[in-house]
Amino acid sequence: MSYDRILNTTAAWLLALFWLLPLAYAIWTAFHPAAFETRFEPLAPLTLQNFVQAWSEAPFARYFLNTMILVTGIVAAQFTLCTLAAFAFARFEFRGKGLMFALVLMQLLIMPDILIVENYRTMSQLGLIDTIAAIGLPYVASAFGIFLLRQTFMTVPKELDDAARVEGCSYLGILWRVYIPLAKPTFLAYGLVSVSHHWNNFVWPLIVTNSVETRPLTVGLSIFAVTDSGIQWSVINAATLMTSGPLLIAFLLFQRQFVQSFMRAGIK
Amino acid sequence: METARRQWIYAWLMLSPAMALLILFTHYPAVQTIVNSFYSTPRGRRKAVWIGLDNYQTLILDDVFWKVLMNNFWYAVWTIPLSILLSLAMALWVNDKIRGRGFLRMAYFTPTVLPLIAVANIWLFFYTPGFGLIDQIRGLFGLAEQNWMGSPDTALYSMIAVAIWKEAGFFMIFYLAALQTIPPSLREAADIEGASRWYYFRRVLFPLLMPTTLFVSINAVINSFRLVDHIFVMTEGGPNNASSLLLFYIYEVAFDYWDTAYAATLTVVMIAILILLAIGQFFLFDRKVHYK
Secondary structure, X not given: OOXXXXXXXXXXXXXXXXXXXXXXXXXXXXXXXXXXXXXXXXXXXXXXXXXXXXXXHOOHHHHHHHHXXXXXXXXXXXXXXXXXXXXXXXXXXXXXXXXXXXXXXXXXXXXXXXXXXXXXXXXXXXXXXXXXXXXXXXXXXXHHHHHHHHHHHHOOOHHHHHHXXXXXXXXXXXXXXXXXXXXXXXXXXXHHHHHHHHHHOOHHHHHHOOOOOOOOHHHHHHHHHHHOOOOOHHHHHHHHHHHHHHHHHHHHHOXXXXXXXXXXXXXX | OHHHHHHHHHHHHHHHHHHHHHHHHHHHHHHHHHHHOXXXXXXXXXXXXXXXXXXXXXXXXXXXXXXXHHHHHHHHHHHHHHHHHHHHHHHHHHHOOOOOHHHHXXXXXXXXXXXXXXXXXXXXXXXXXXXXXXXXXXXXXXXXXXXXXXXXXXXXXXXXXHHHHHHHHHHHHHHHHHHHOOOHHHHHHHHHOOOOHHHHHHHHHHHHOHHHHHHHHHHHHHHHHHOOHHHHHHOOOOOOOOOOOHHHHHHHHHHOOOOHHHHHHHHHHHHHHHHHHHHHHHHHHHOOOOOO
């Protein structure tokens, strides 16, 4: 091995260990009694008590349910609306197409995340404050999704499309039978990006929700971590792991597919 | 002619649900933000009235605004280049035949799937004075305790470190995707010519990665305004606004003080900055991007 190679490998490993340190630390404290928060003894007793305590001290079950409803709702709505819009952009020629596409792309820069003041006003005018729908609605028409799917749909060969037309397929039939099956990897990639984004989203849900029945996990966790004035790190870390758990486990199990689909989503 | 007309109808039918929501939650609020920045904040029975540039005058005289703007400037100046450089290094390492490639890739990417608000709790502990992990390690070397988040000199940099840690792995994926489309024959040709690794990187890889760098840097710019979740948990902008960023300040003004008109004014500034930066980046990169 060359000198250069050893140097690179060492640097890569040091960075990786540093990158994993926060998570490793959270796992350590969450599975050990509070007494071992800063004492790293290999034989320290393991416990699940921190998880039990966190679970019983805040309505995490409800928060989980809210997040699940939120994420499935958003992804289902995004798939439907973005697919239709992307198909229109990829397949049809119509007046105003360029302008409409420019309007869509604007959202990549000016995201709902920064329009919190006016979107809050809109939600209260619609009477949707403190509903799960209000958390998701601003994100449903996603420029990223429309753009990504349009790029994929544009690669579908025109001959396939024409053949289906000759067979008497309607436009929606073509979309369903030709375009969507060919875009499966993109849907998977976009779905994963979207799930992890909305699972982790915090500021907007914090603003529009104010009850246990609507709060997603991230907001619930932030409230739990603050109100717990005793600052039991081990319990807070157990709660932290719980909220990130499903995504984290899914990621570890399907690591390869996960990274690959993120990569596919990145090809532009 | 008939088909063109039918296509037009189909296209608009398919487009309209998405466009309606897009306009309702992006374009309408963006325009409304600008309009409201010229009005006063409605309070109780008092309706909003036209006050011209008064909000902008308040803004210019608002010390907190300038403080927060400078903070955001430094936040961007540190997080954008550092996260891009790190992500590029990560991608190059993981794309190579390096020992433990799968593990490294997982380690770099993990922060991306963790909620920022959750990891903020963990970092909070790292930074806790005396008791926290960083100070414990410093203690081993006989260094004094340091209140990382409580001191105005270090609070912002503590936030910057968390942001870089959070986003570098995500950007790595885009570089990795781009690297995998580069044919190995280029490397072989460079080897035959006797080009060094560094030369190959500088003259072949880096130019080919320019479109990715543009894409990643636009994302990094947007993130430097958007990534504020950890501030809610870790410092709440303190001490004395030392770690507050523009979006966090907008949140405070709008939802703690309920001064929505002033919050709209701040949002206008933010949108203006974002647009200027995006235009600037296109011009900056324009001549250097090699499209395939």
